[in-house]
Amino acid sequence: MNTAIAHPNIALVKYWGKRDAALNLPAVPSLSLTLSGWHTRTQVQWGAERDELILDDEPRTDPKVFRVLDLLAQHAAIPRPPCRVVSHNDFPTGAGLASSASGFAALVVAGAGAAGLELSRGELSMLARRGSGSACRSLYGGFVQWHLGTAPDGTDSVAEPVAPPEHWDVRMVVAVVSEGPKSTGSTEGMERSRKSSPLWSTWLELGPPLVEQARQAVMARDLEALGTVMERSTYSMYSTMFTATPPLLYWQPATVALLHEVAALRARGVGAWATMDAGPQVKVLCLPGDVQTIQSALAPHALRTLAHGPGPGAYLEP
């Protein structure tokens, strides 16, 4: 039991900014949807010649991976031997498609399995967060809230399921514009926004009510309400990026072409709402019956599009 599967998640109410960079504690609460269509598959060999990471078939250096395994061992009060980690994403890595979320979620589940530890979902979620903040949400399926919390040690800044995948059969159509790595890493981008955007304090105030509105929309299965909140959160986050010095330009020309398509779809009465993350990709929230119409409209501007349903939380491969 040393191989785990985890799915990326897309924030409907955005995580952008840290109140504690070492602990990866967020400056705002967030709410996400775990996606069904893509996954990270990670195998951990607990006891190897040396620490070794193979990501997408290539040797890589990423100290955070082994730091998280250190924390896992510390948490269980066991020594950590050198580990070999082999991980594979069936979607682009580091391109604003949440590969770090699925990656660290799969890592902690596989690591705990490999070490023979029985950890709770909450413990695994908290350990995944130390690798990448948003990874704490990929431990759960469906709709997930990441609480802001107030404790300095982060014990109350936990992810929690809002509703399981079967609660509401929505779709997230992901239009991939670029498969290359993002221009500025998320952590660096967040810091630039925090330090230089004149809208930062407003962004911090907006977070909690947006999450609450989104949670209510999920519970009521109200797509228009959820889509509206999602767009407001998305553009509020972008506002802290654009107004940073120098401005953070994660968009590409095709990003804007896709946003115009989504606006045109809505003008035609199609329920489609857009979100983006730290990257040029556009993700469109909709109902299953509109997927084909939306994919047809987006396809001319994207390398490819994929419609995801609500996916499951991270799990060990039997």
Added chain:
Amino acid sequence: MNTAIAHPNIALVKYWGKRDAALNLPAVPSLSLTLSGWHTRTQVQWGAERDELILDDEPRTDPKVFRVLDLLAQHAAIPRPPCRVVSHNDFPTGAGLASSASGFAALVVAGAGAAGLELSRGELSMLARRGSGSACRSLYGGFVQWHLGTAPDGTDSVAEPVAPPEHWDVRMVVAVVSEGPKSTGSTEGMERSRKSSPLWSTWLELGPPLVEQARQAVMARDLEALGTVMERSTYSMYSTMFTATPPLLYWQPATVALLHEVAALRARGVGAWATMDAGPQVKVLCLPGDVQTIQSALAPHALRTLAHGPGPGAYLEP
């Protein structure tokens, strides 16, 4: 003396939002550069068979034009006869290139000349404002500040020269992306931002310090400081557009391509800063020596580019 020339002006610190829609009083102060390269030429015939407007060689209906001539007559306490107005722009009209600013500035100067009135620059500026807010700035050349004011009747919300054209020989390279009319008119866009953007109150707070910083940068001839403030003001304005419900998308794909070019120029050490208005065009502030480099970089993404210097205020053709 019934024909006037006026130049468009581009806000370096943006005007977006009205605190009084009837009087065109602004919600924020602004600071602009009057451009040398384009102009509106307007002839007013004071006494005609009927009110008639010919704009760019075509008959048009625009009640605001005759309303402003009414206000001009009222201000001088004379009756207004029917007027024939013939106006021509040598650049695209209604496309986010400030044609309404130069248009109403030329109108009041030509109208006063045609009626034989001797009005002060301040009086003309205030009358032009009633047609289009930003027109009050095109009465003056070079760098111009439009004060926020506090009086309900707008008597202290006046435009005032900060520095004449010869103070500082900057350039504004305008990259035209689209010559069509903007998707949503400015007045409607401002209202949508004001009513629905969660960032509106922050935008109102940011205006006064940004204008003061820009004024100091102009006085010190500090291009980096001015460019940085201009970008911050621009993206803060866009933040109220993007976060409106539904989002205001004035950009086109080429807008983003141009923004990436400006970022790449800056990364290469070229002093180039971008601004945009309610439309897809990109305007780049720089010094004369960098114009050619910048035009070469922007050209592949634009229909055309034109470098403007600081232009004069509106004047009667001798």
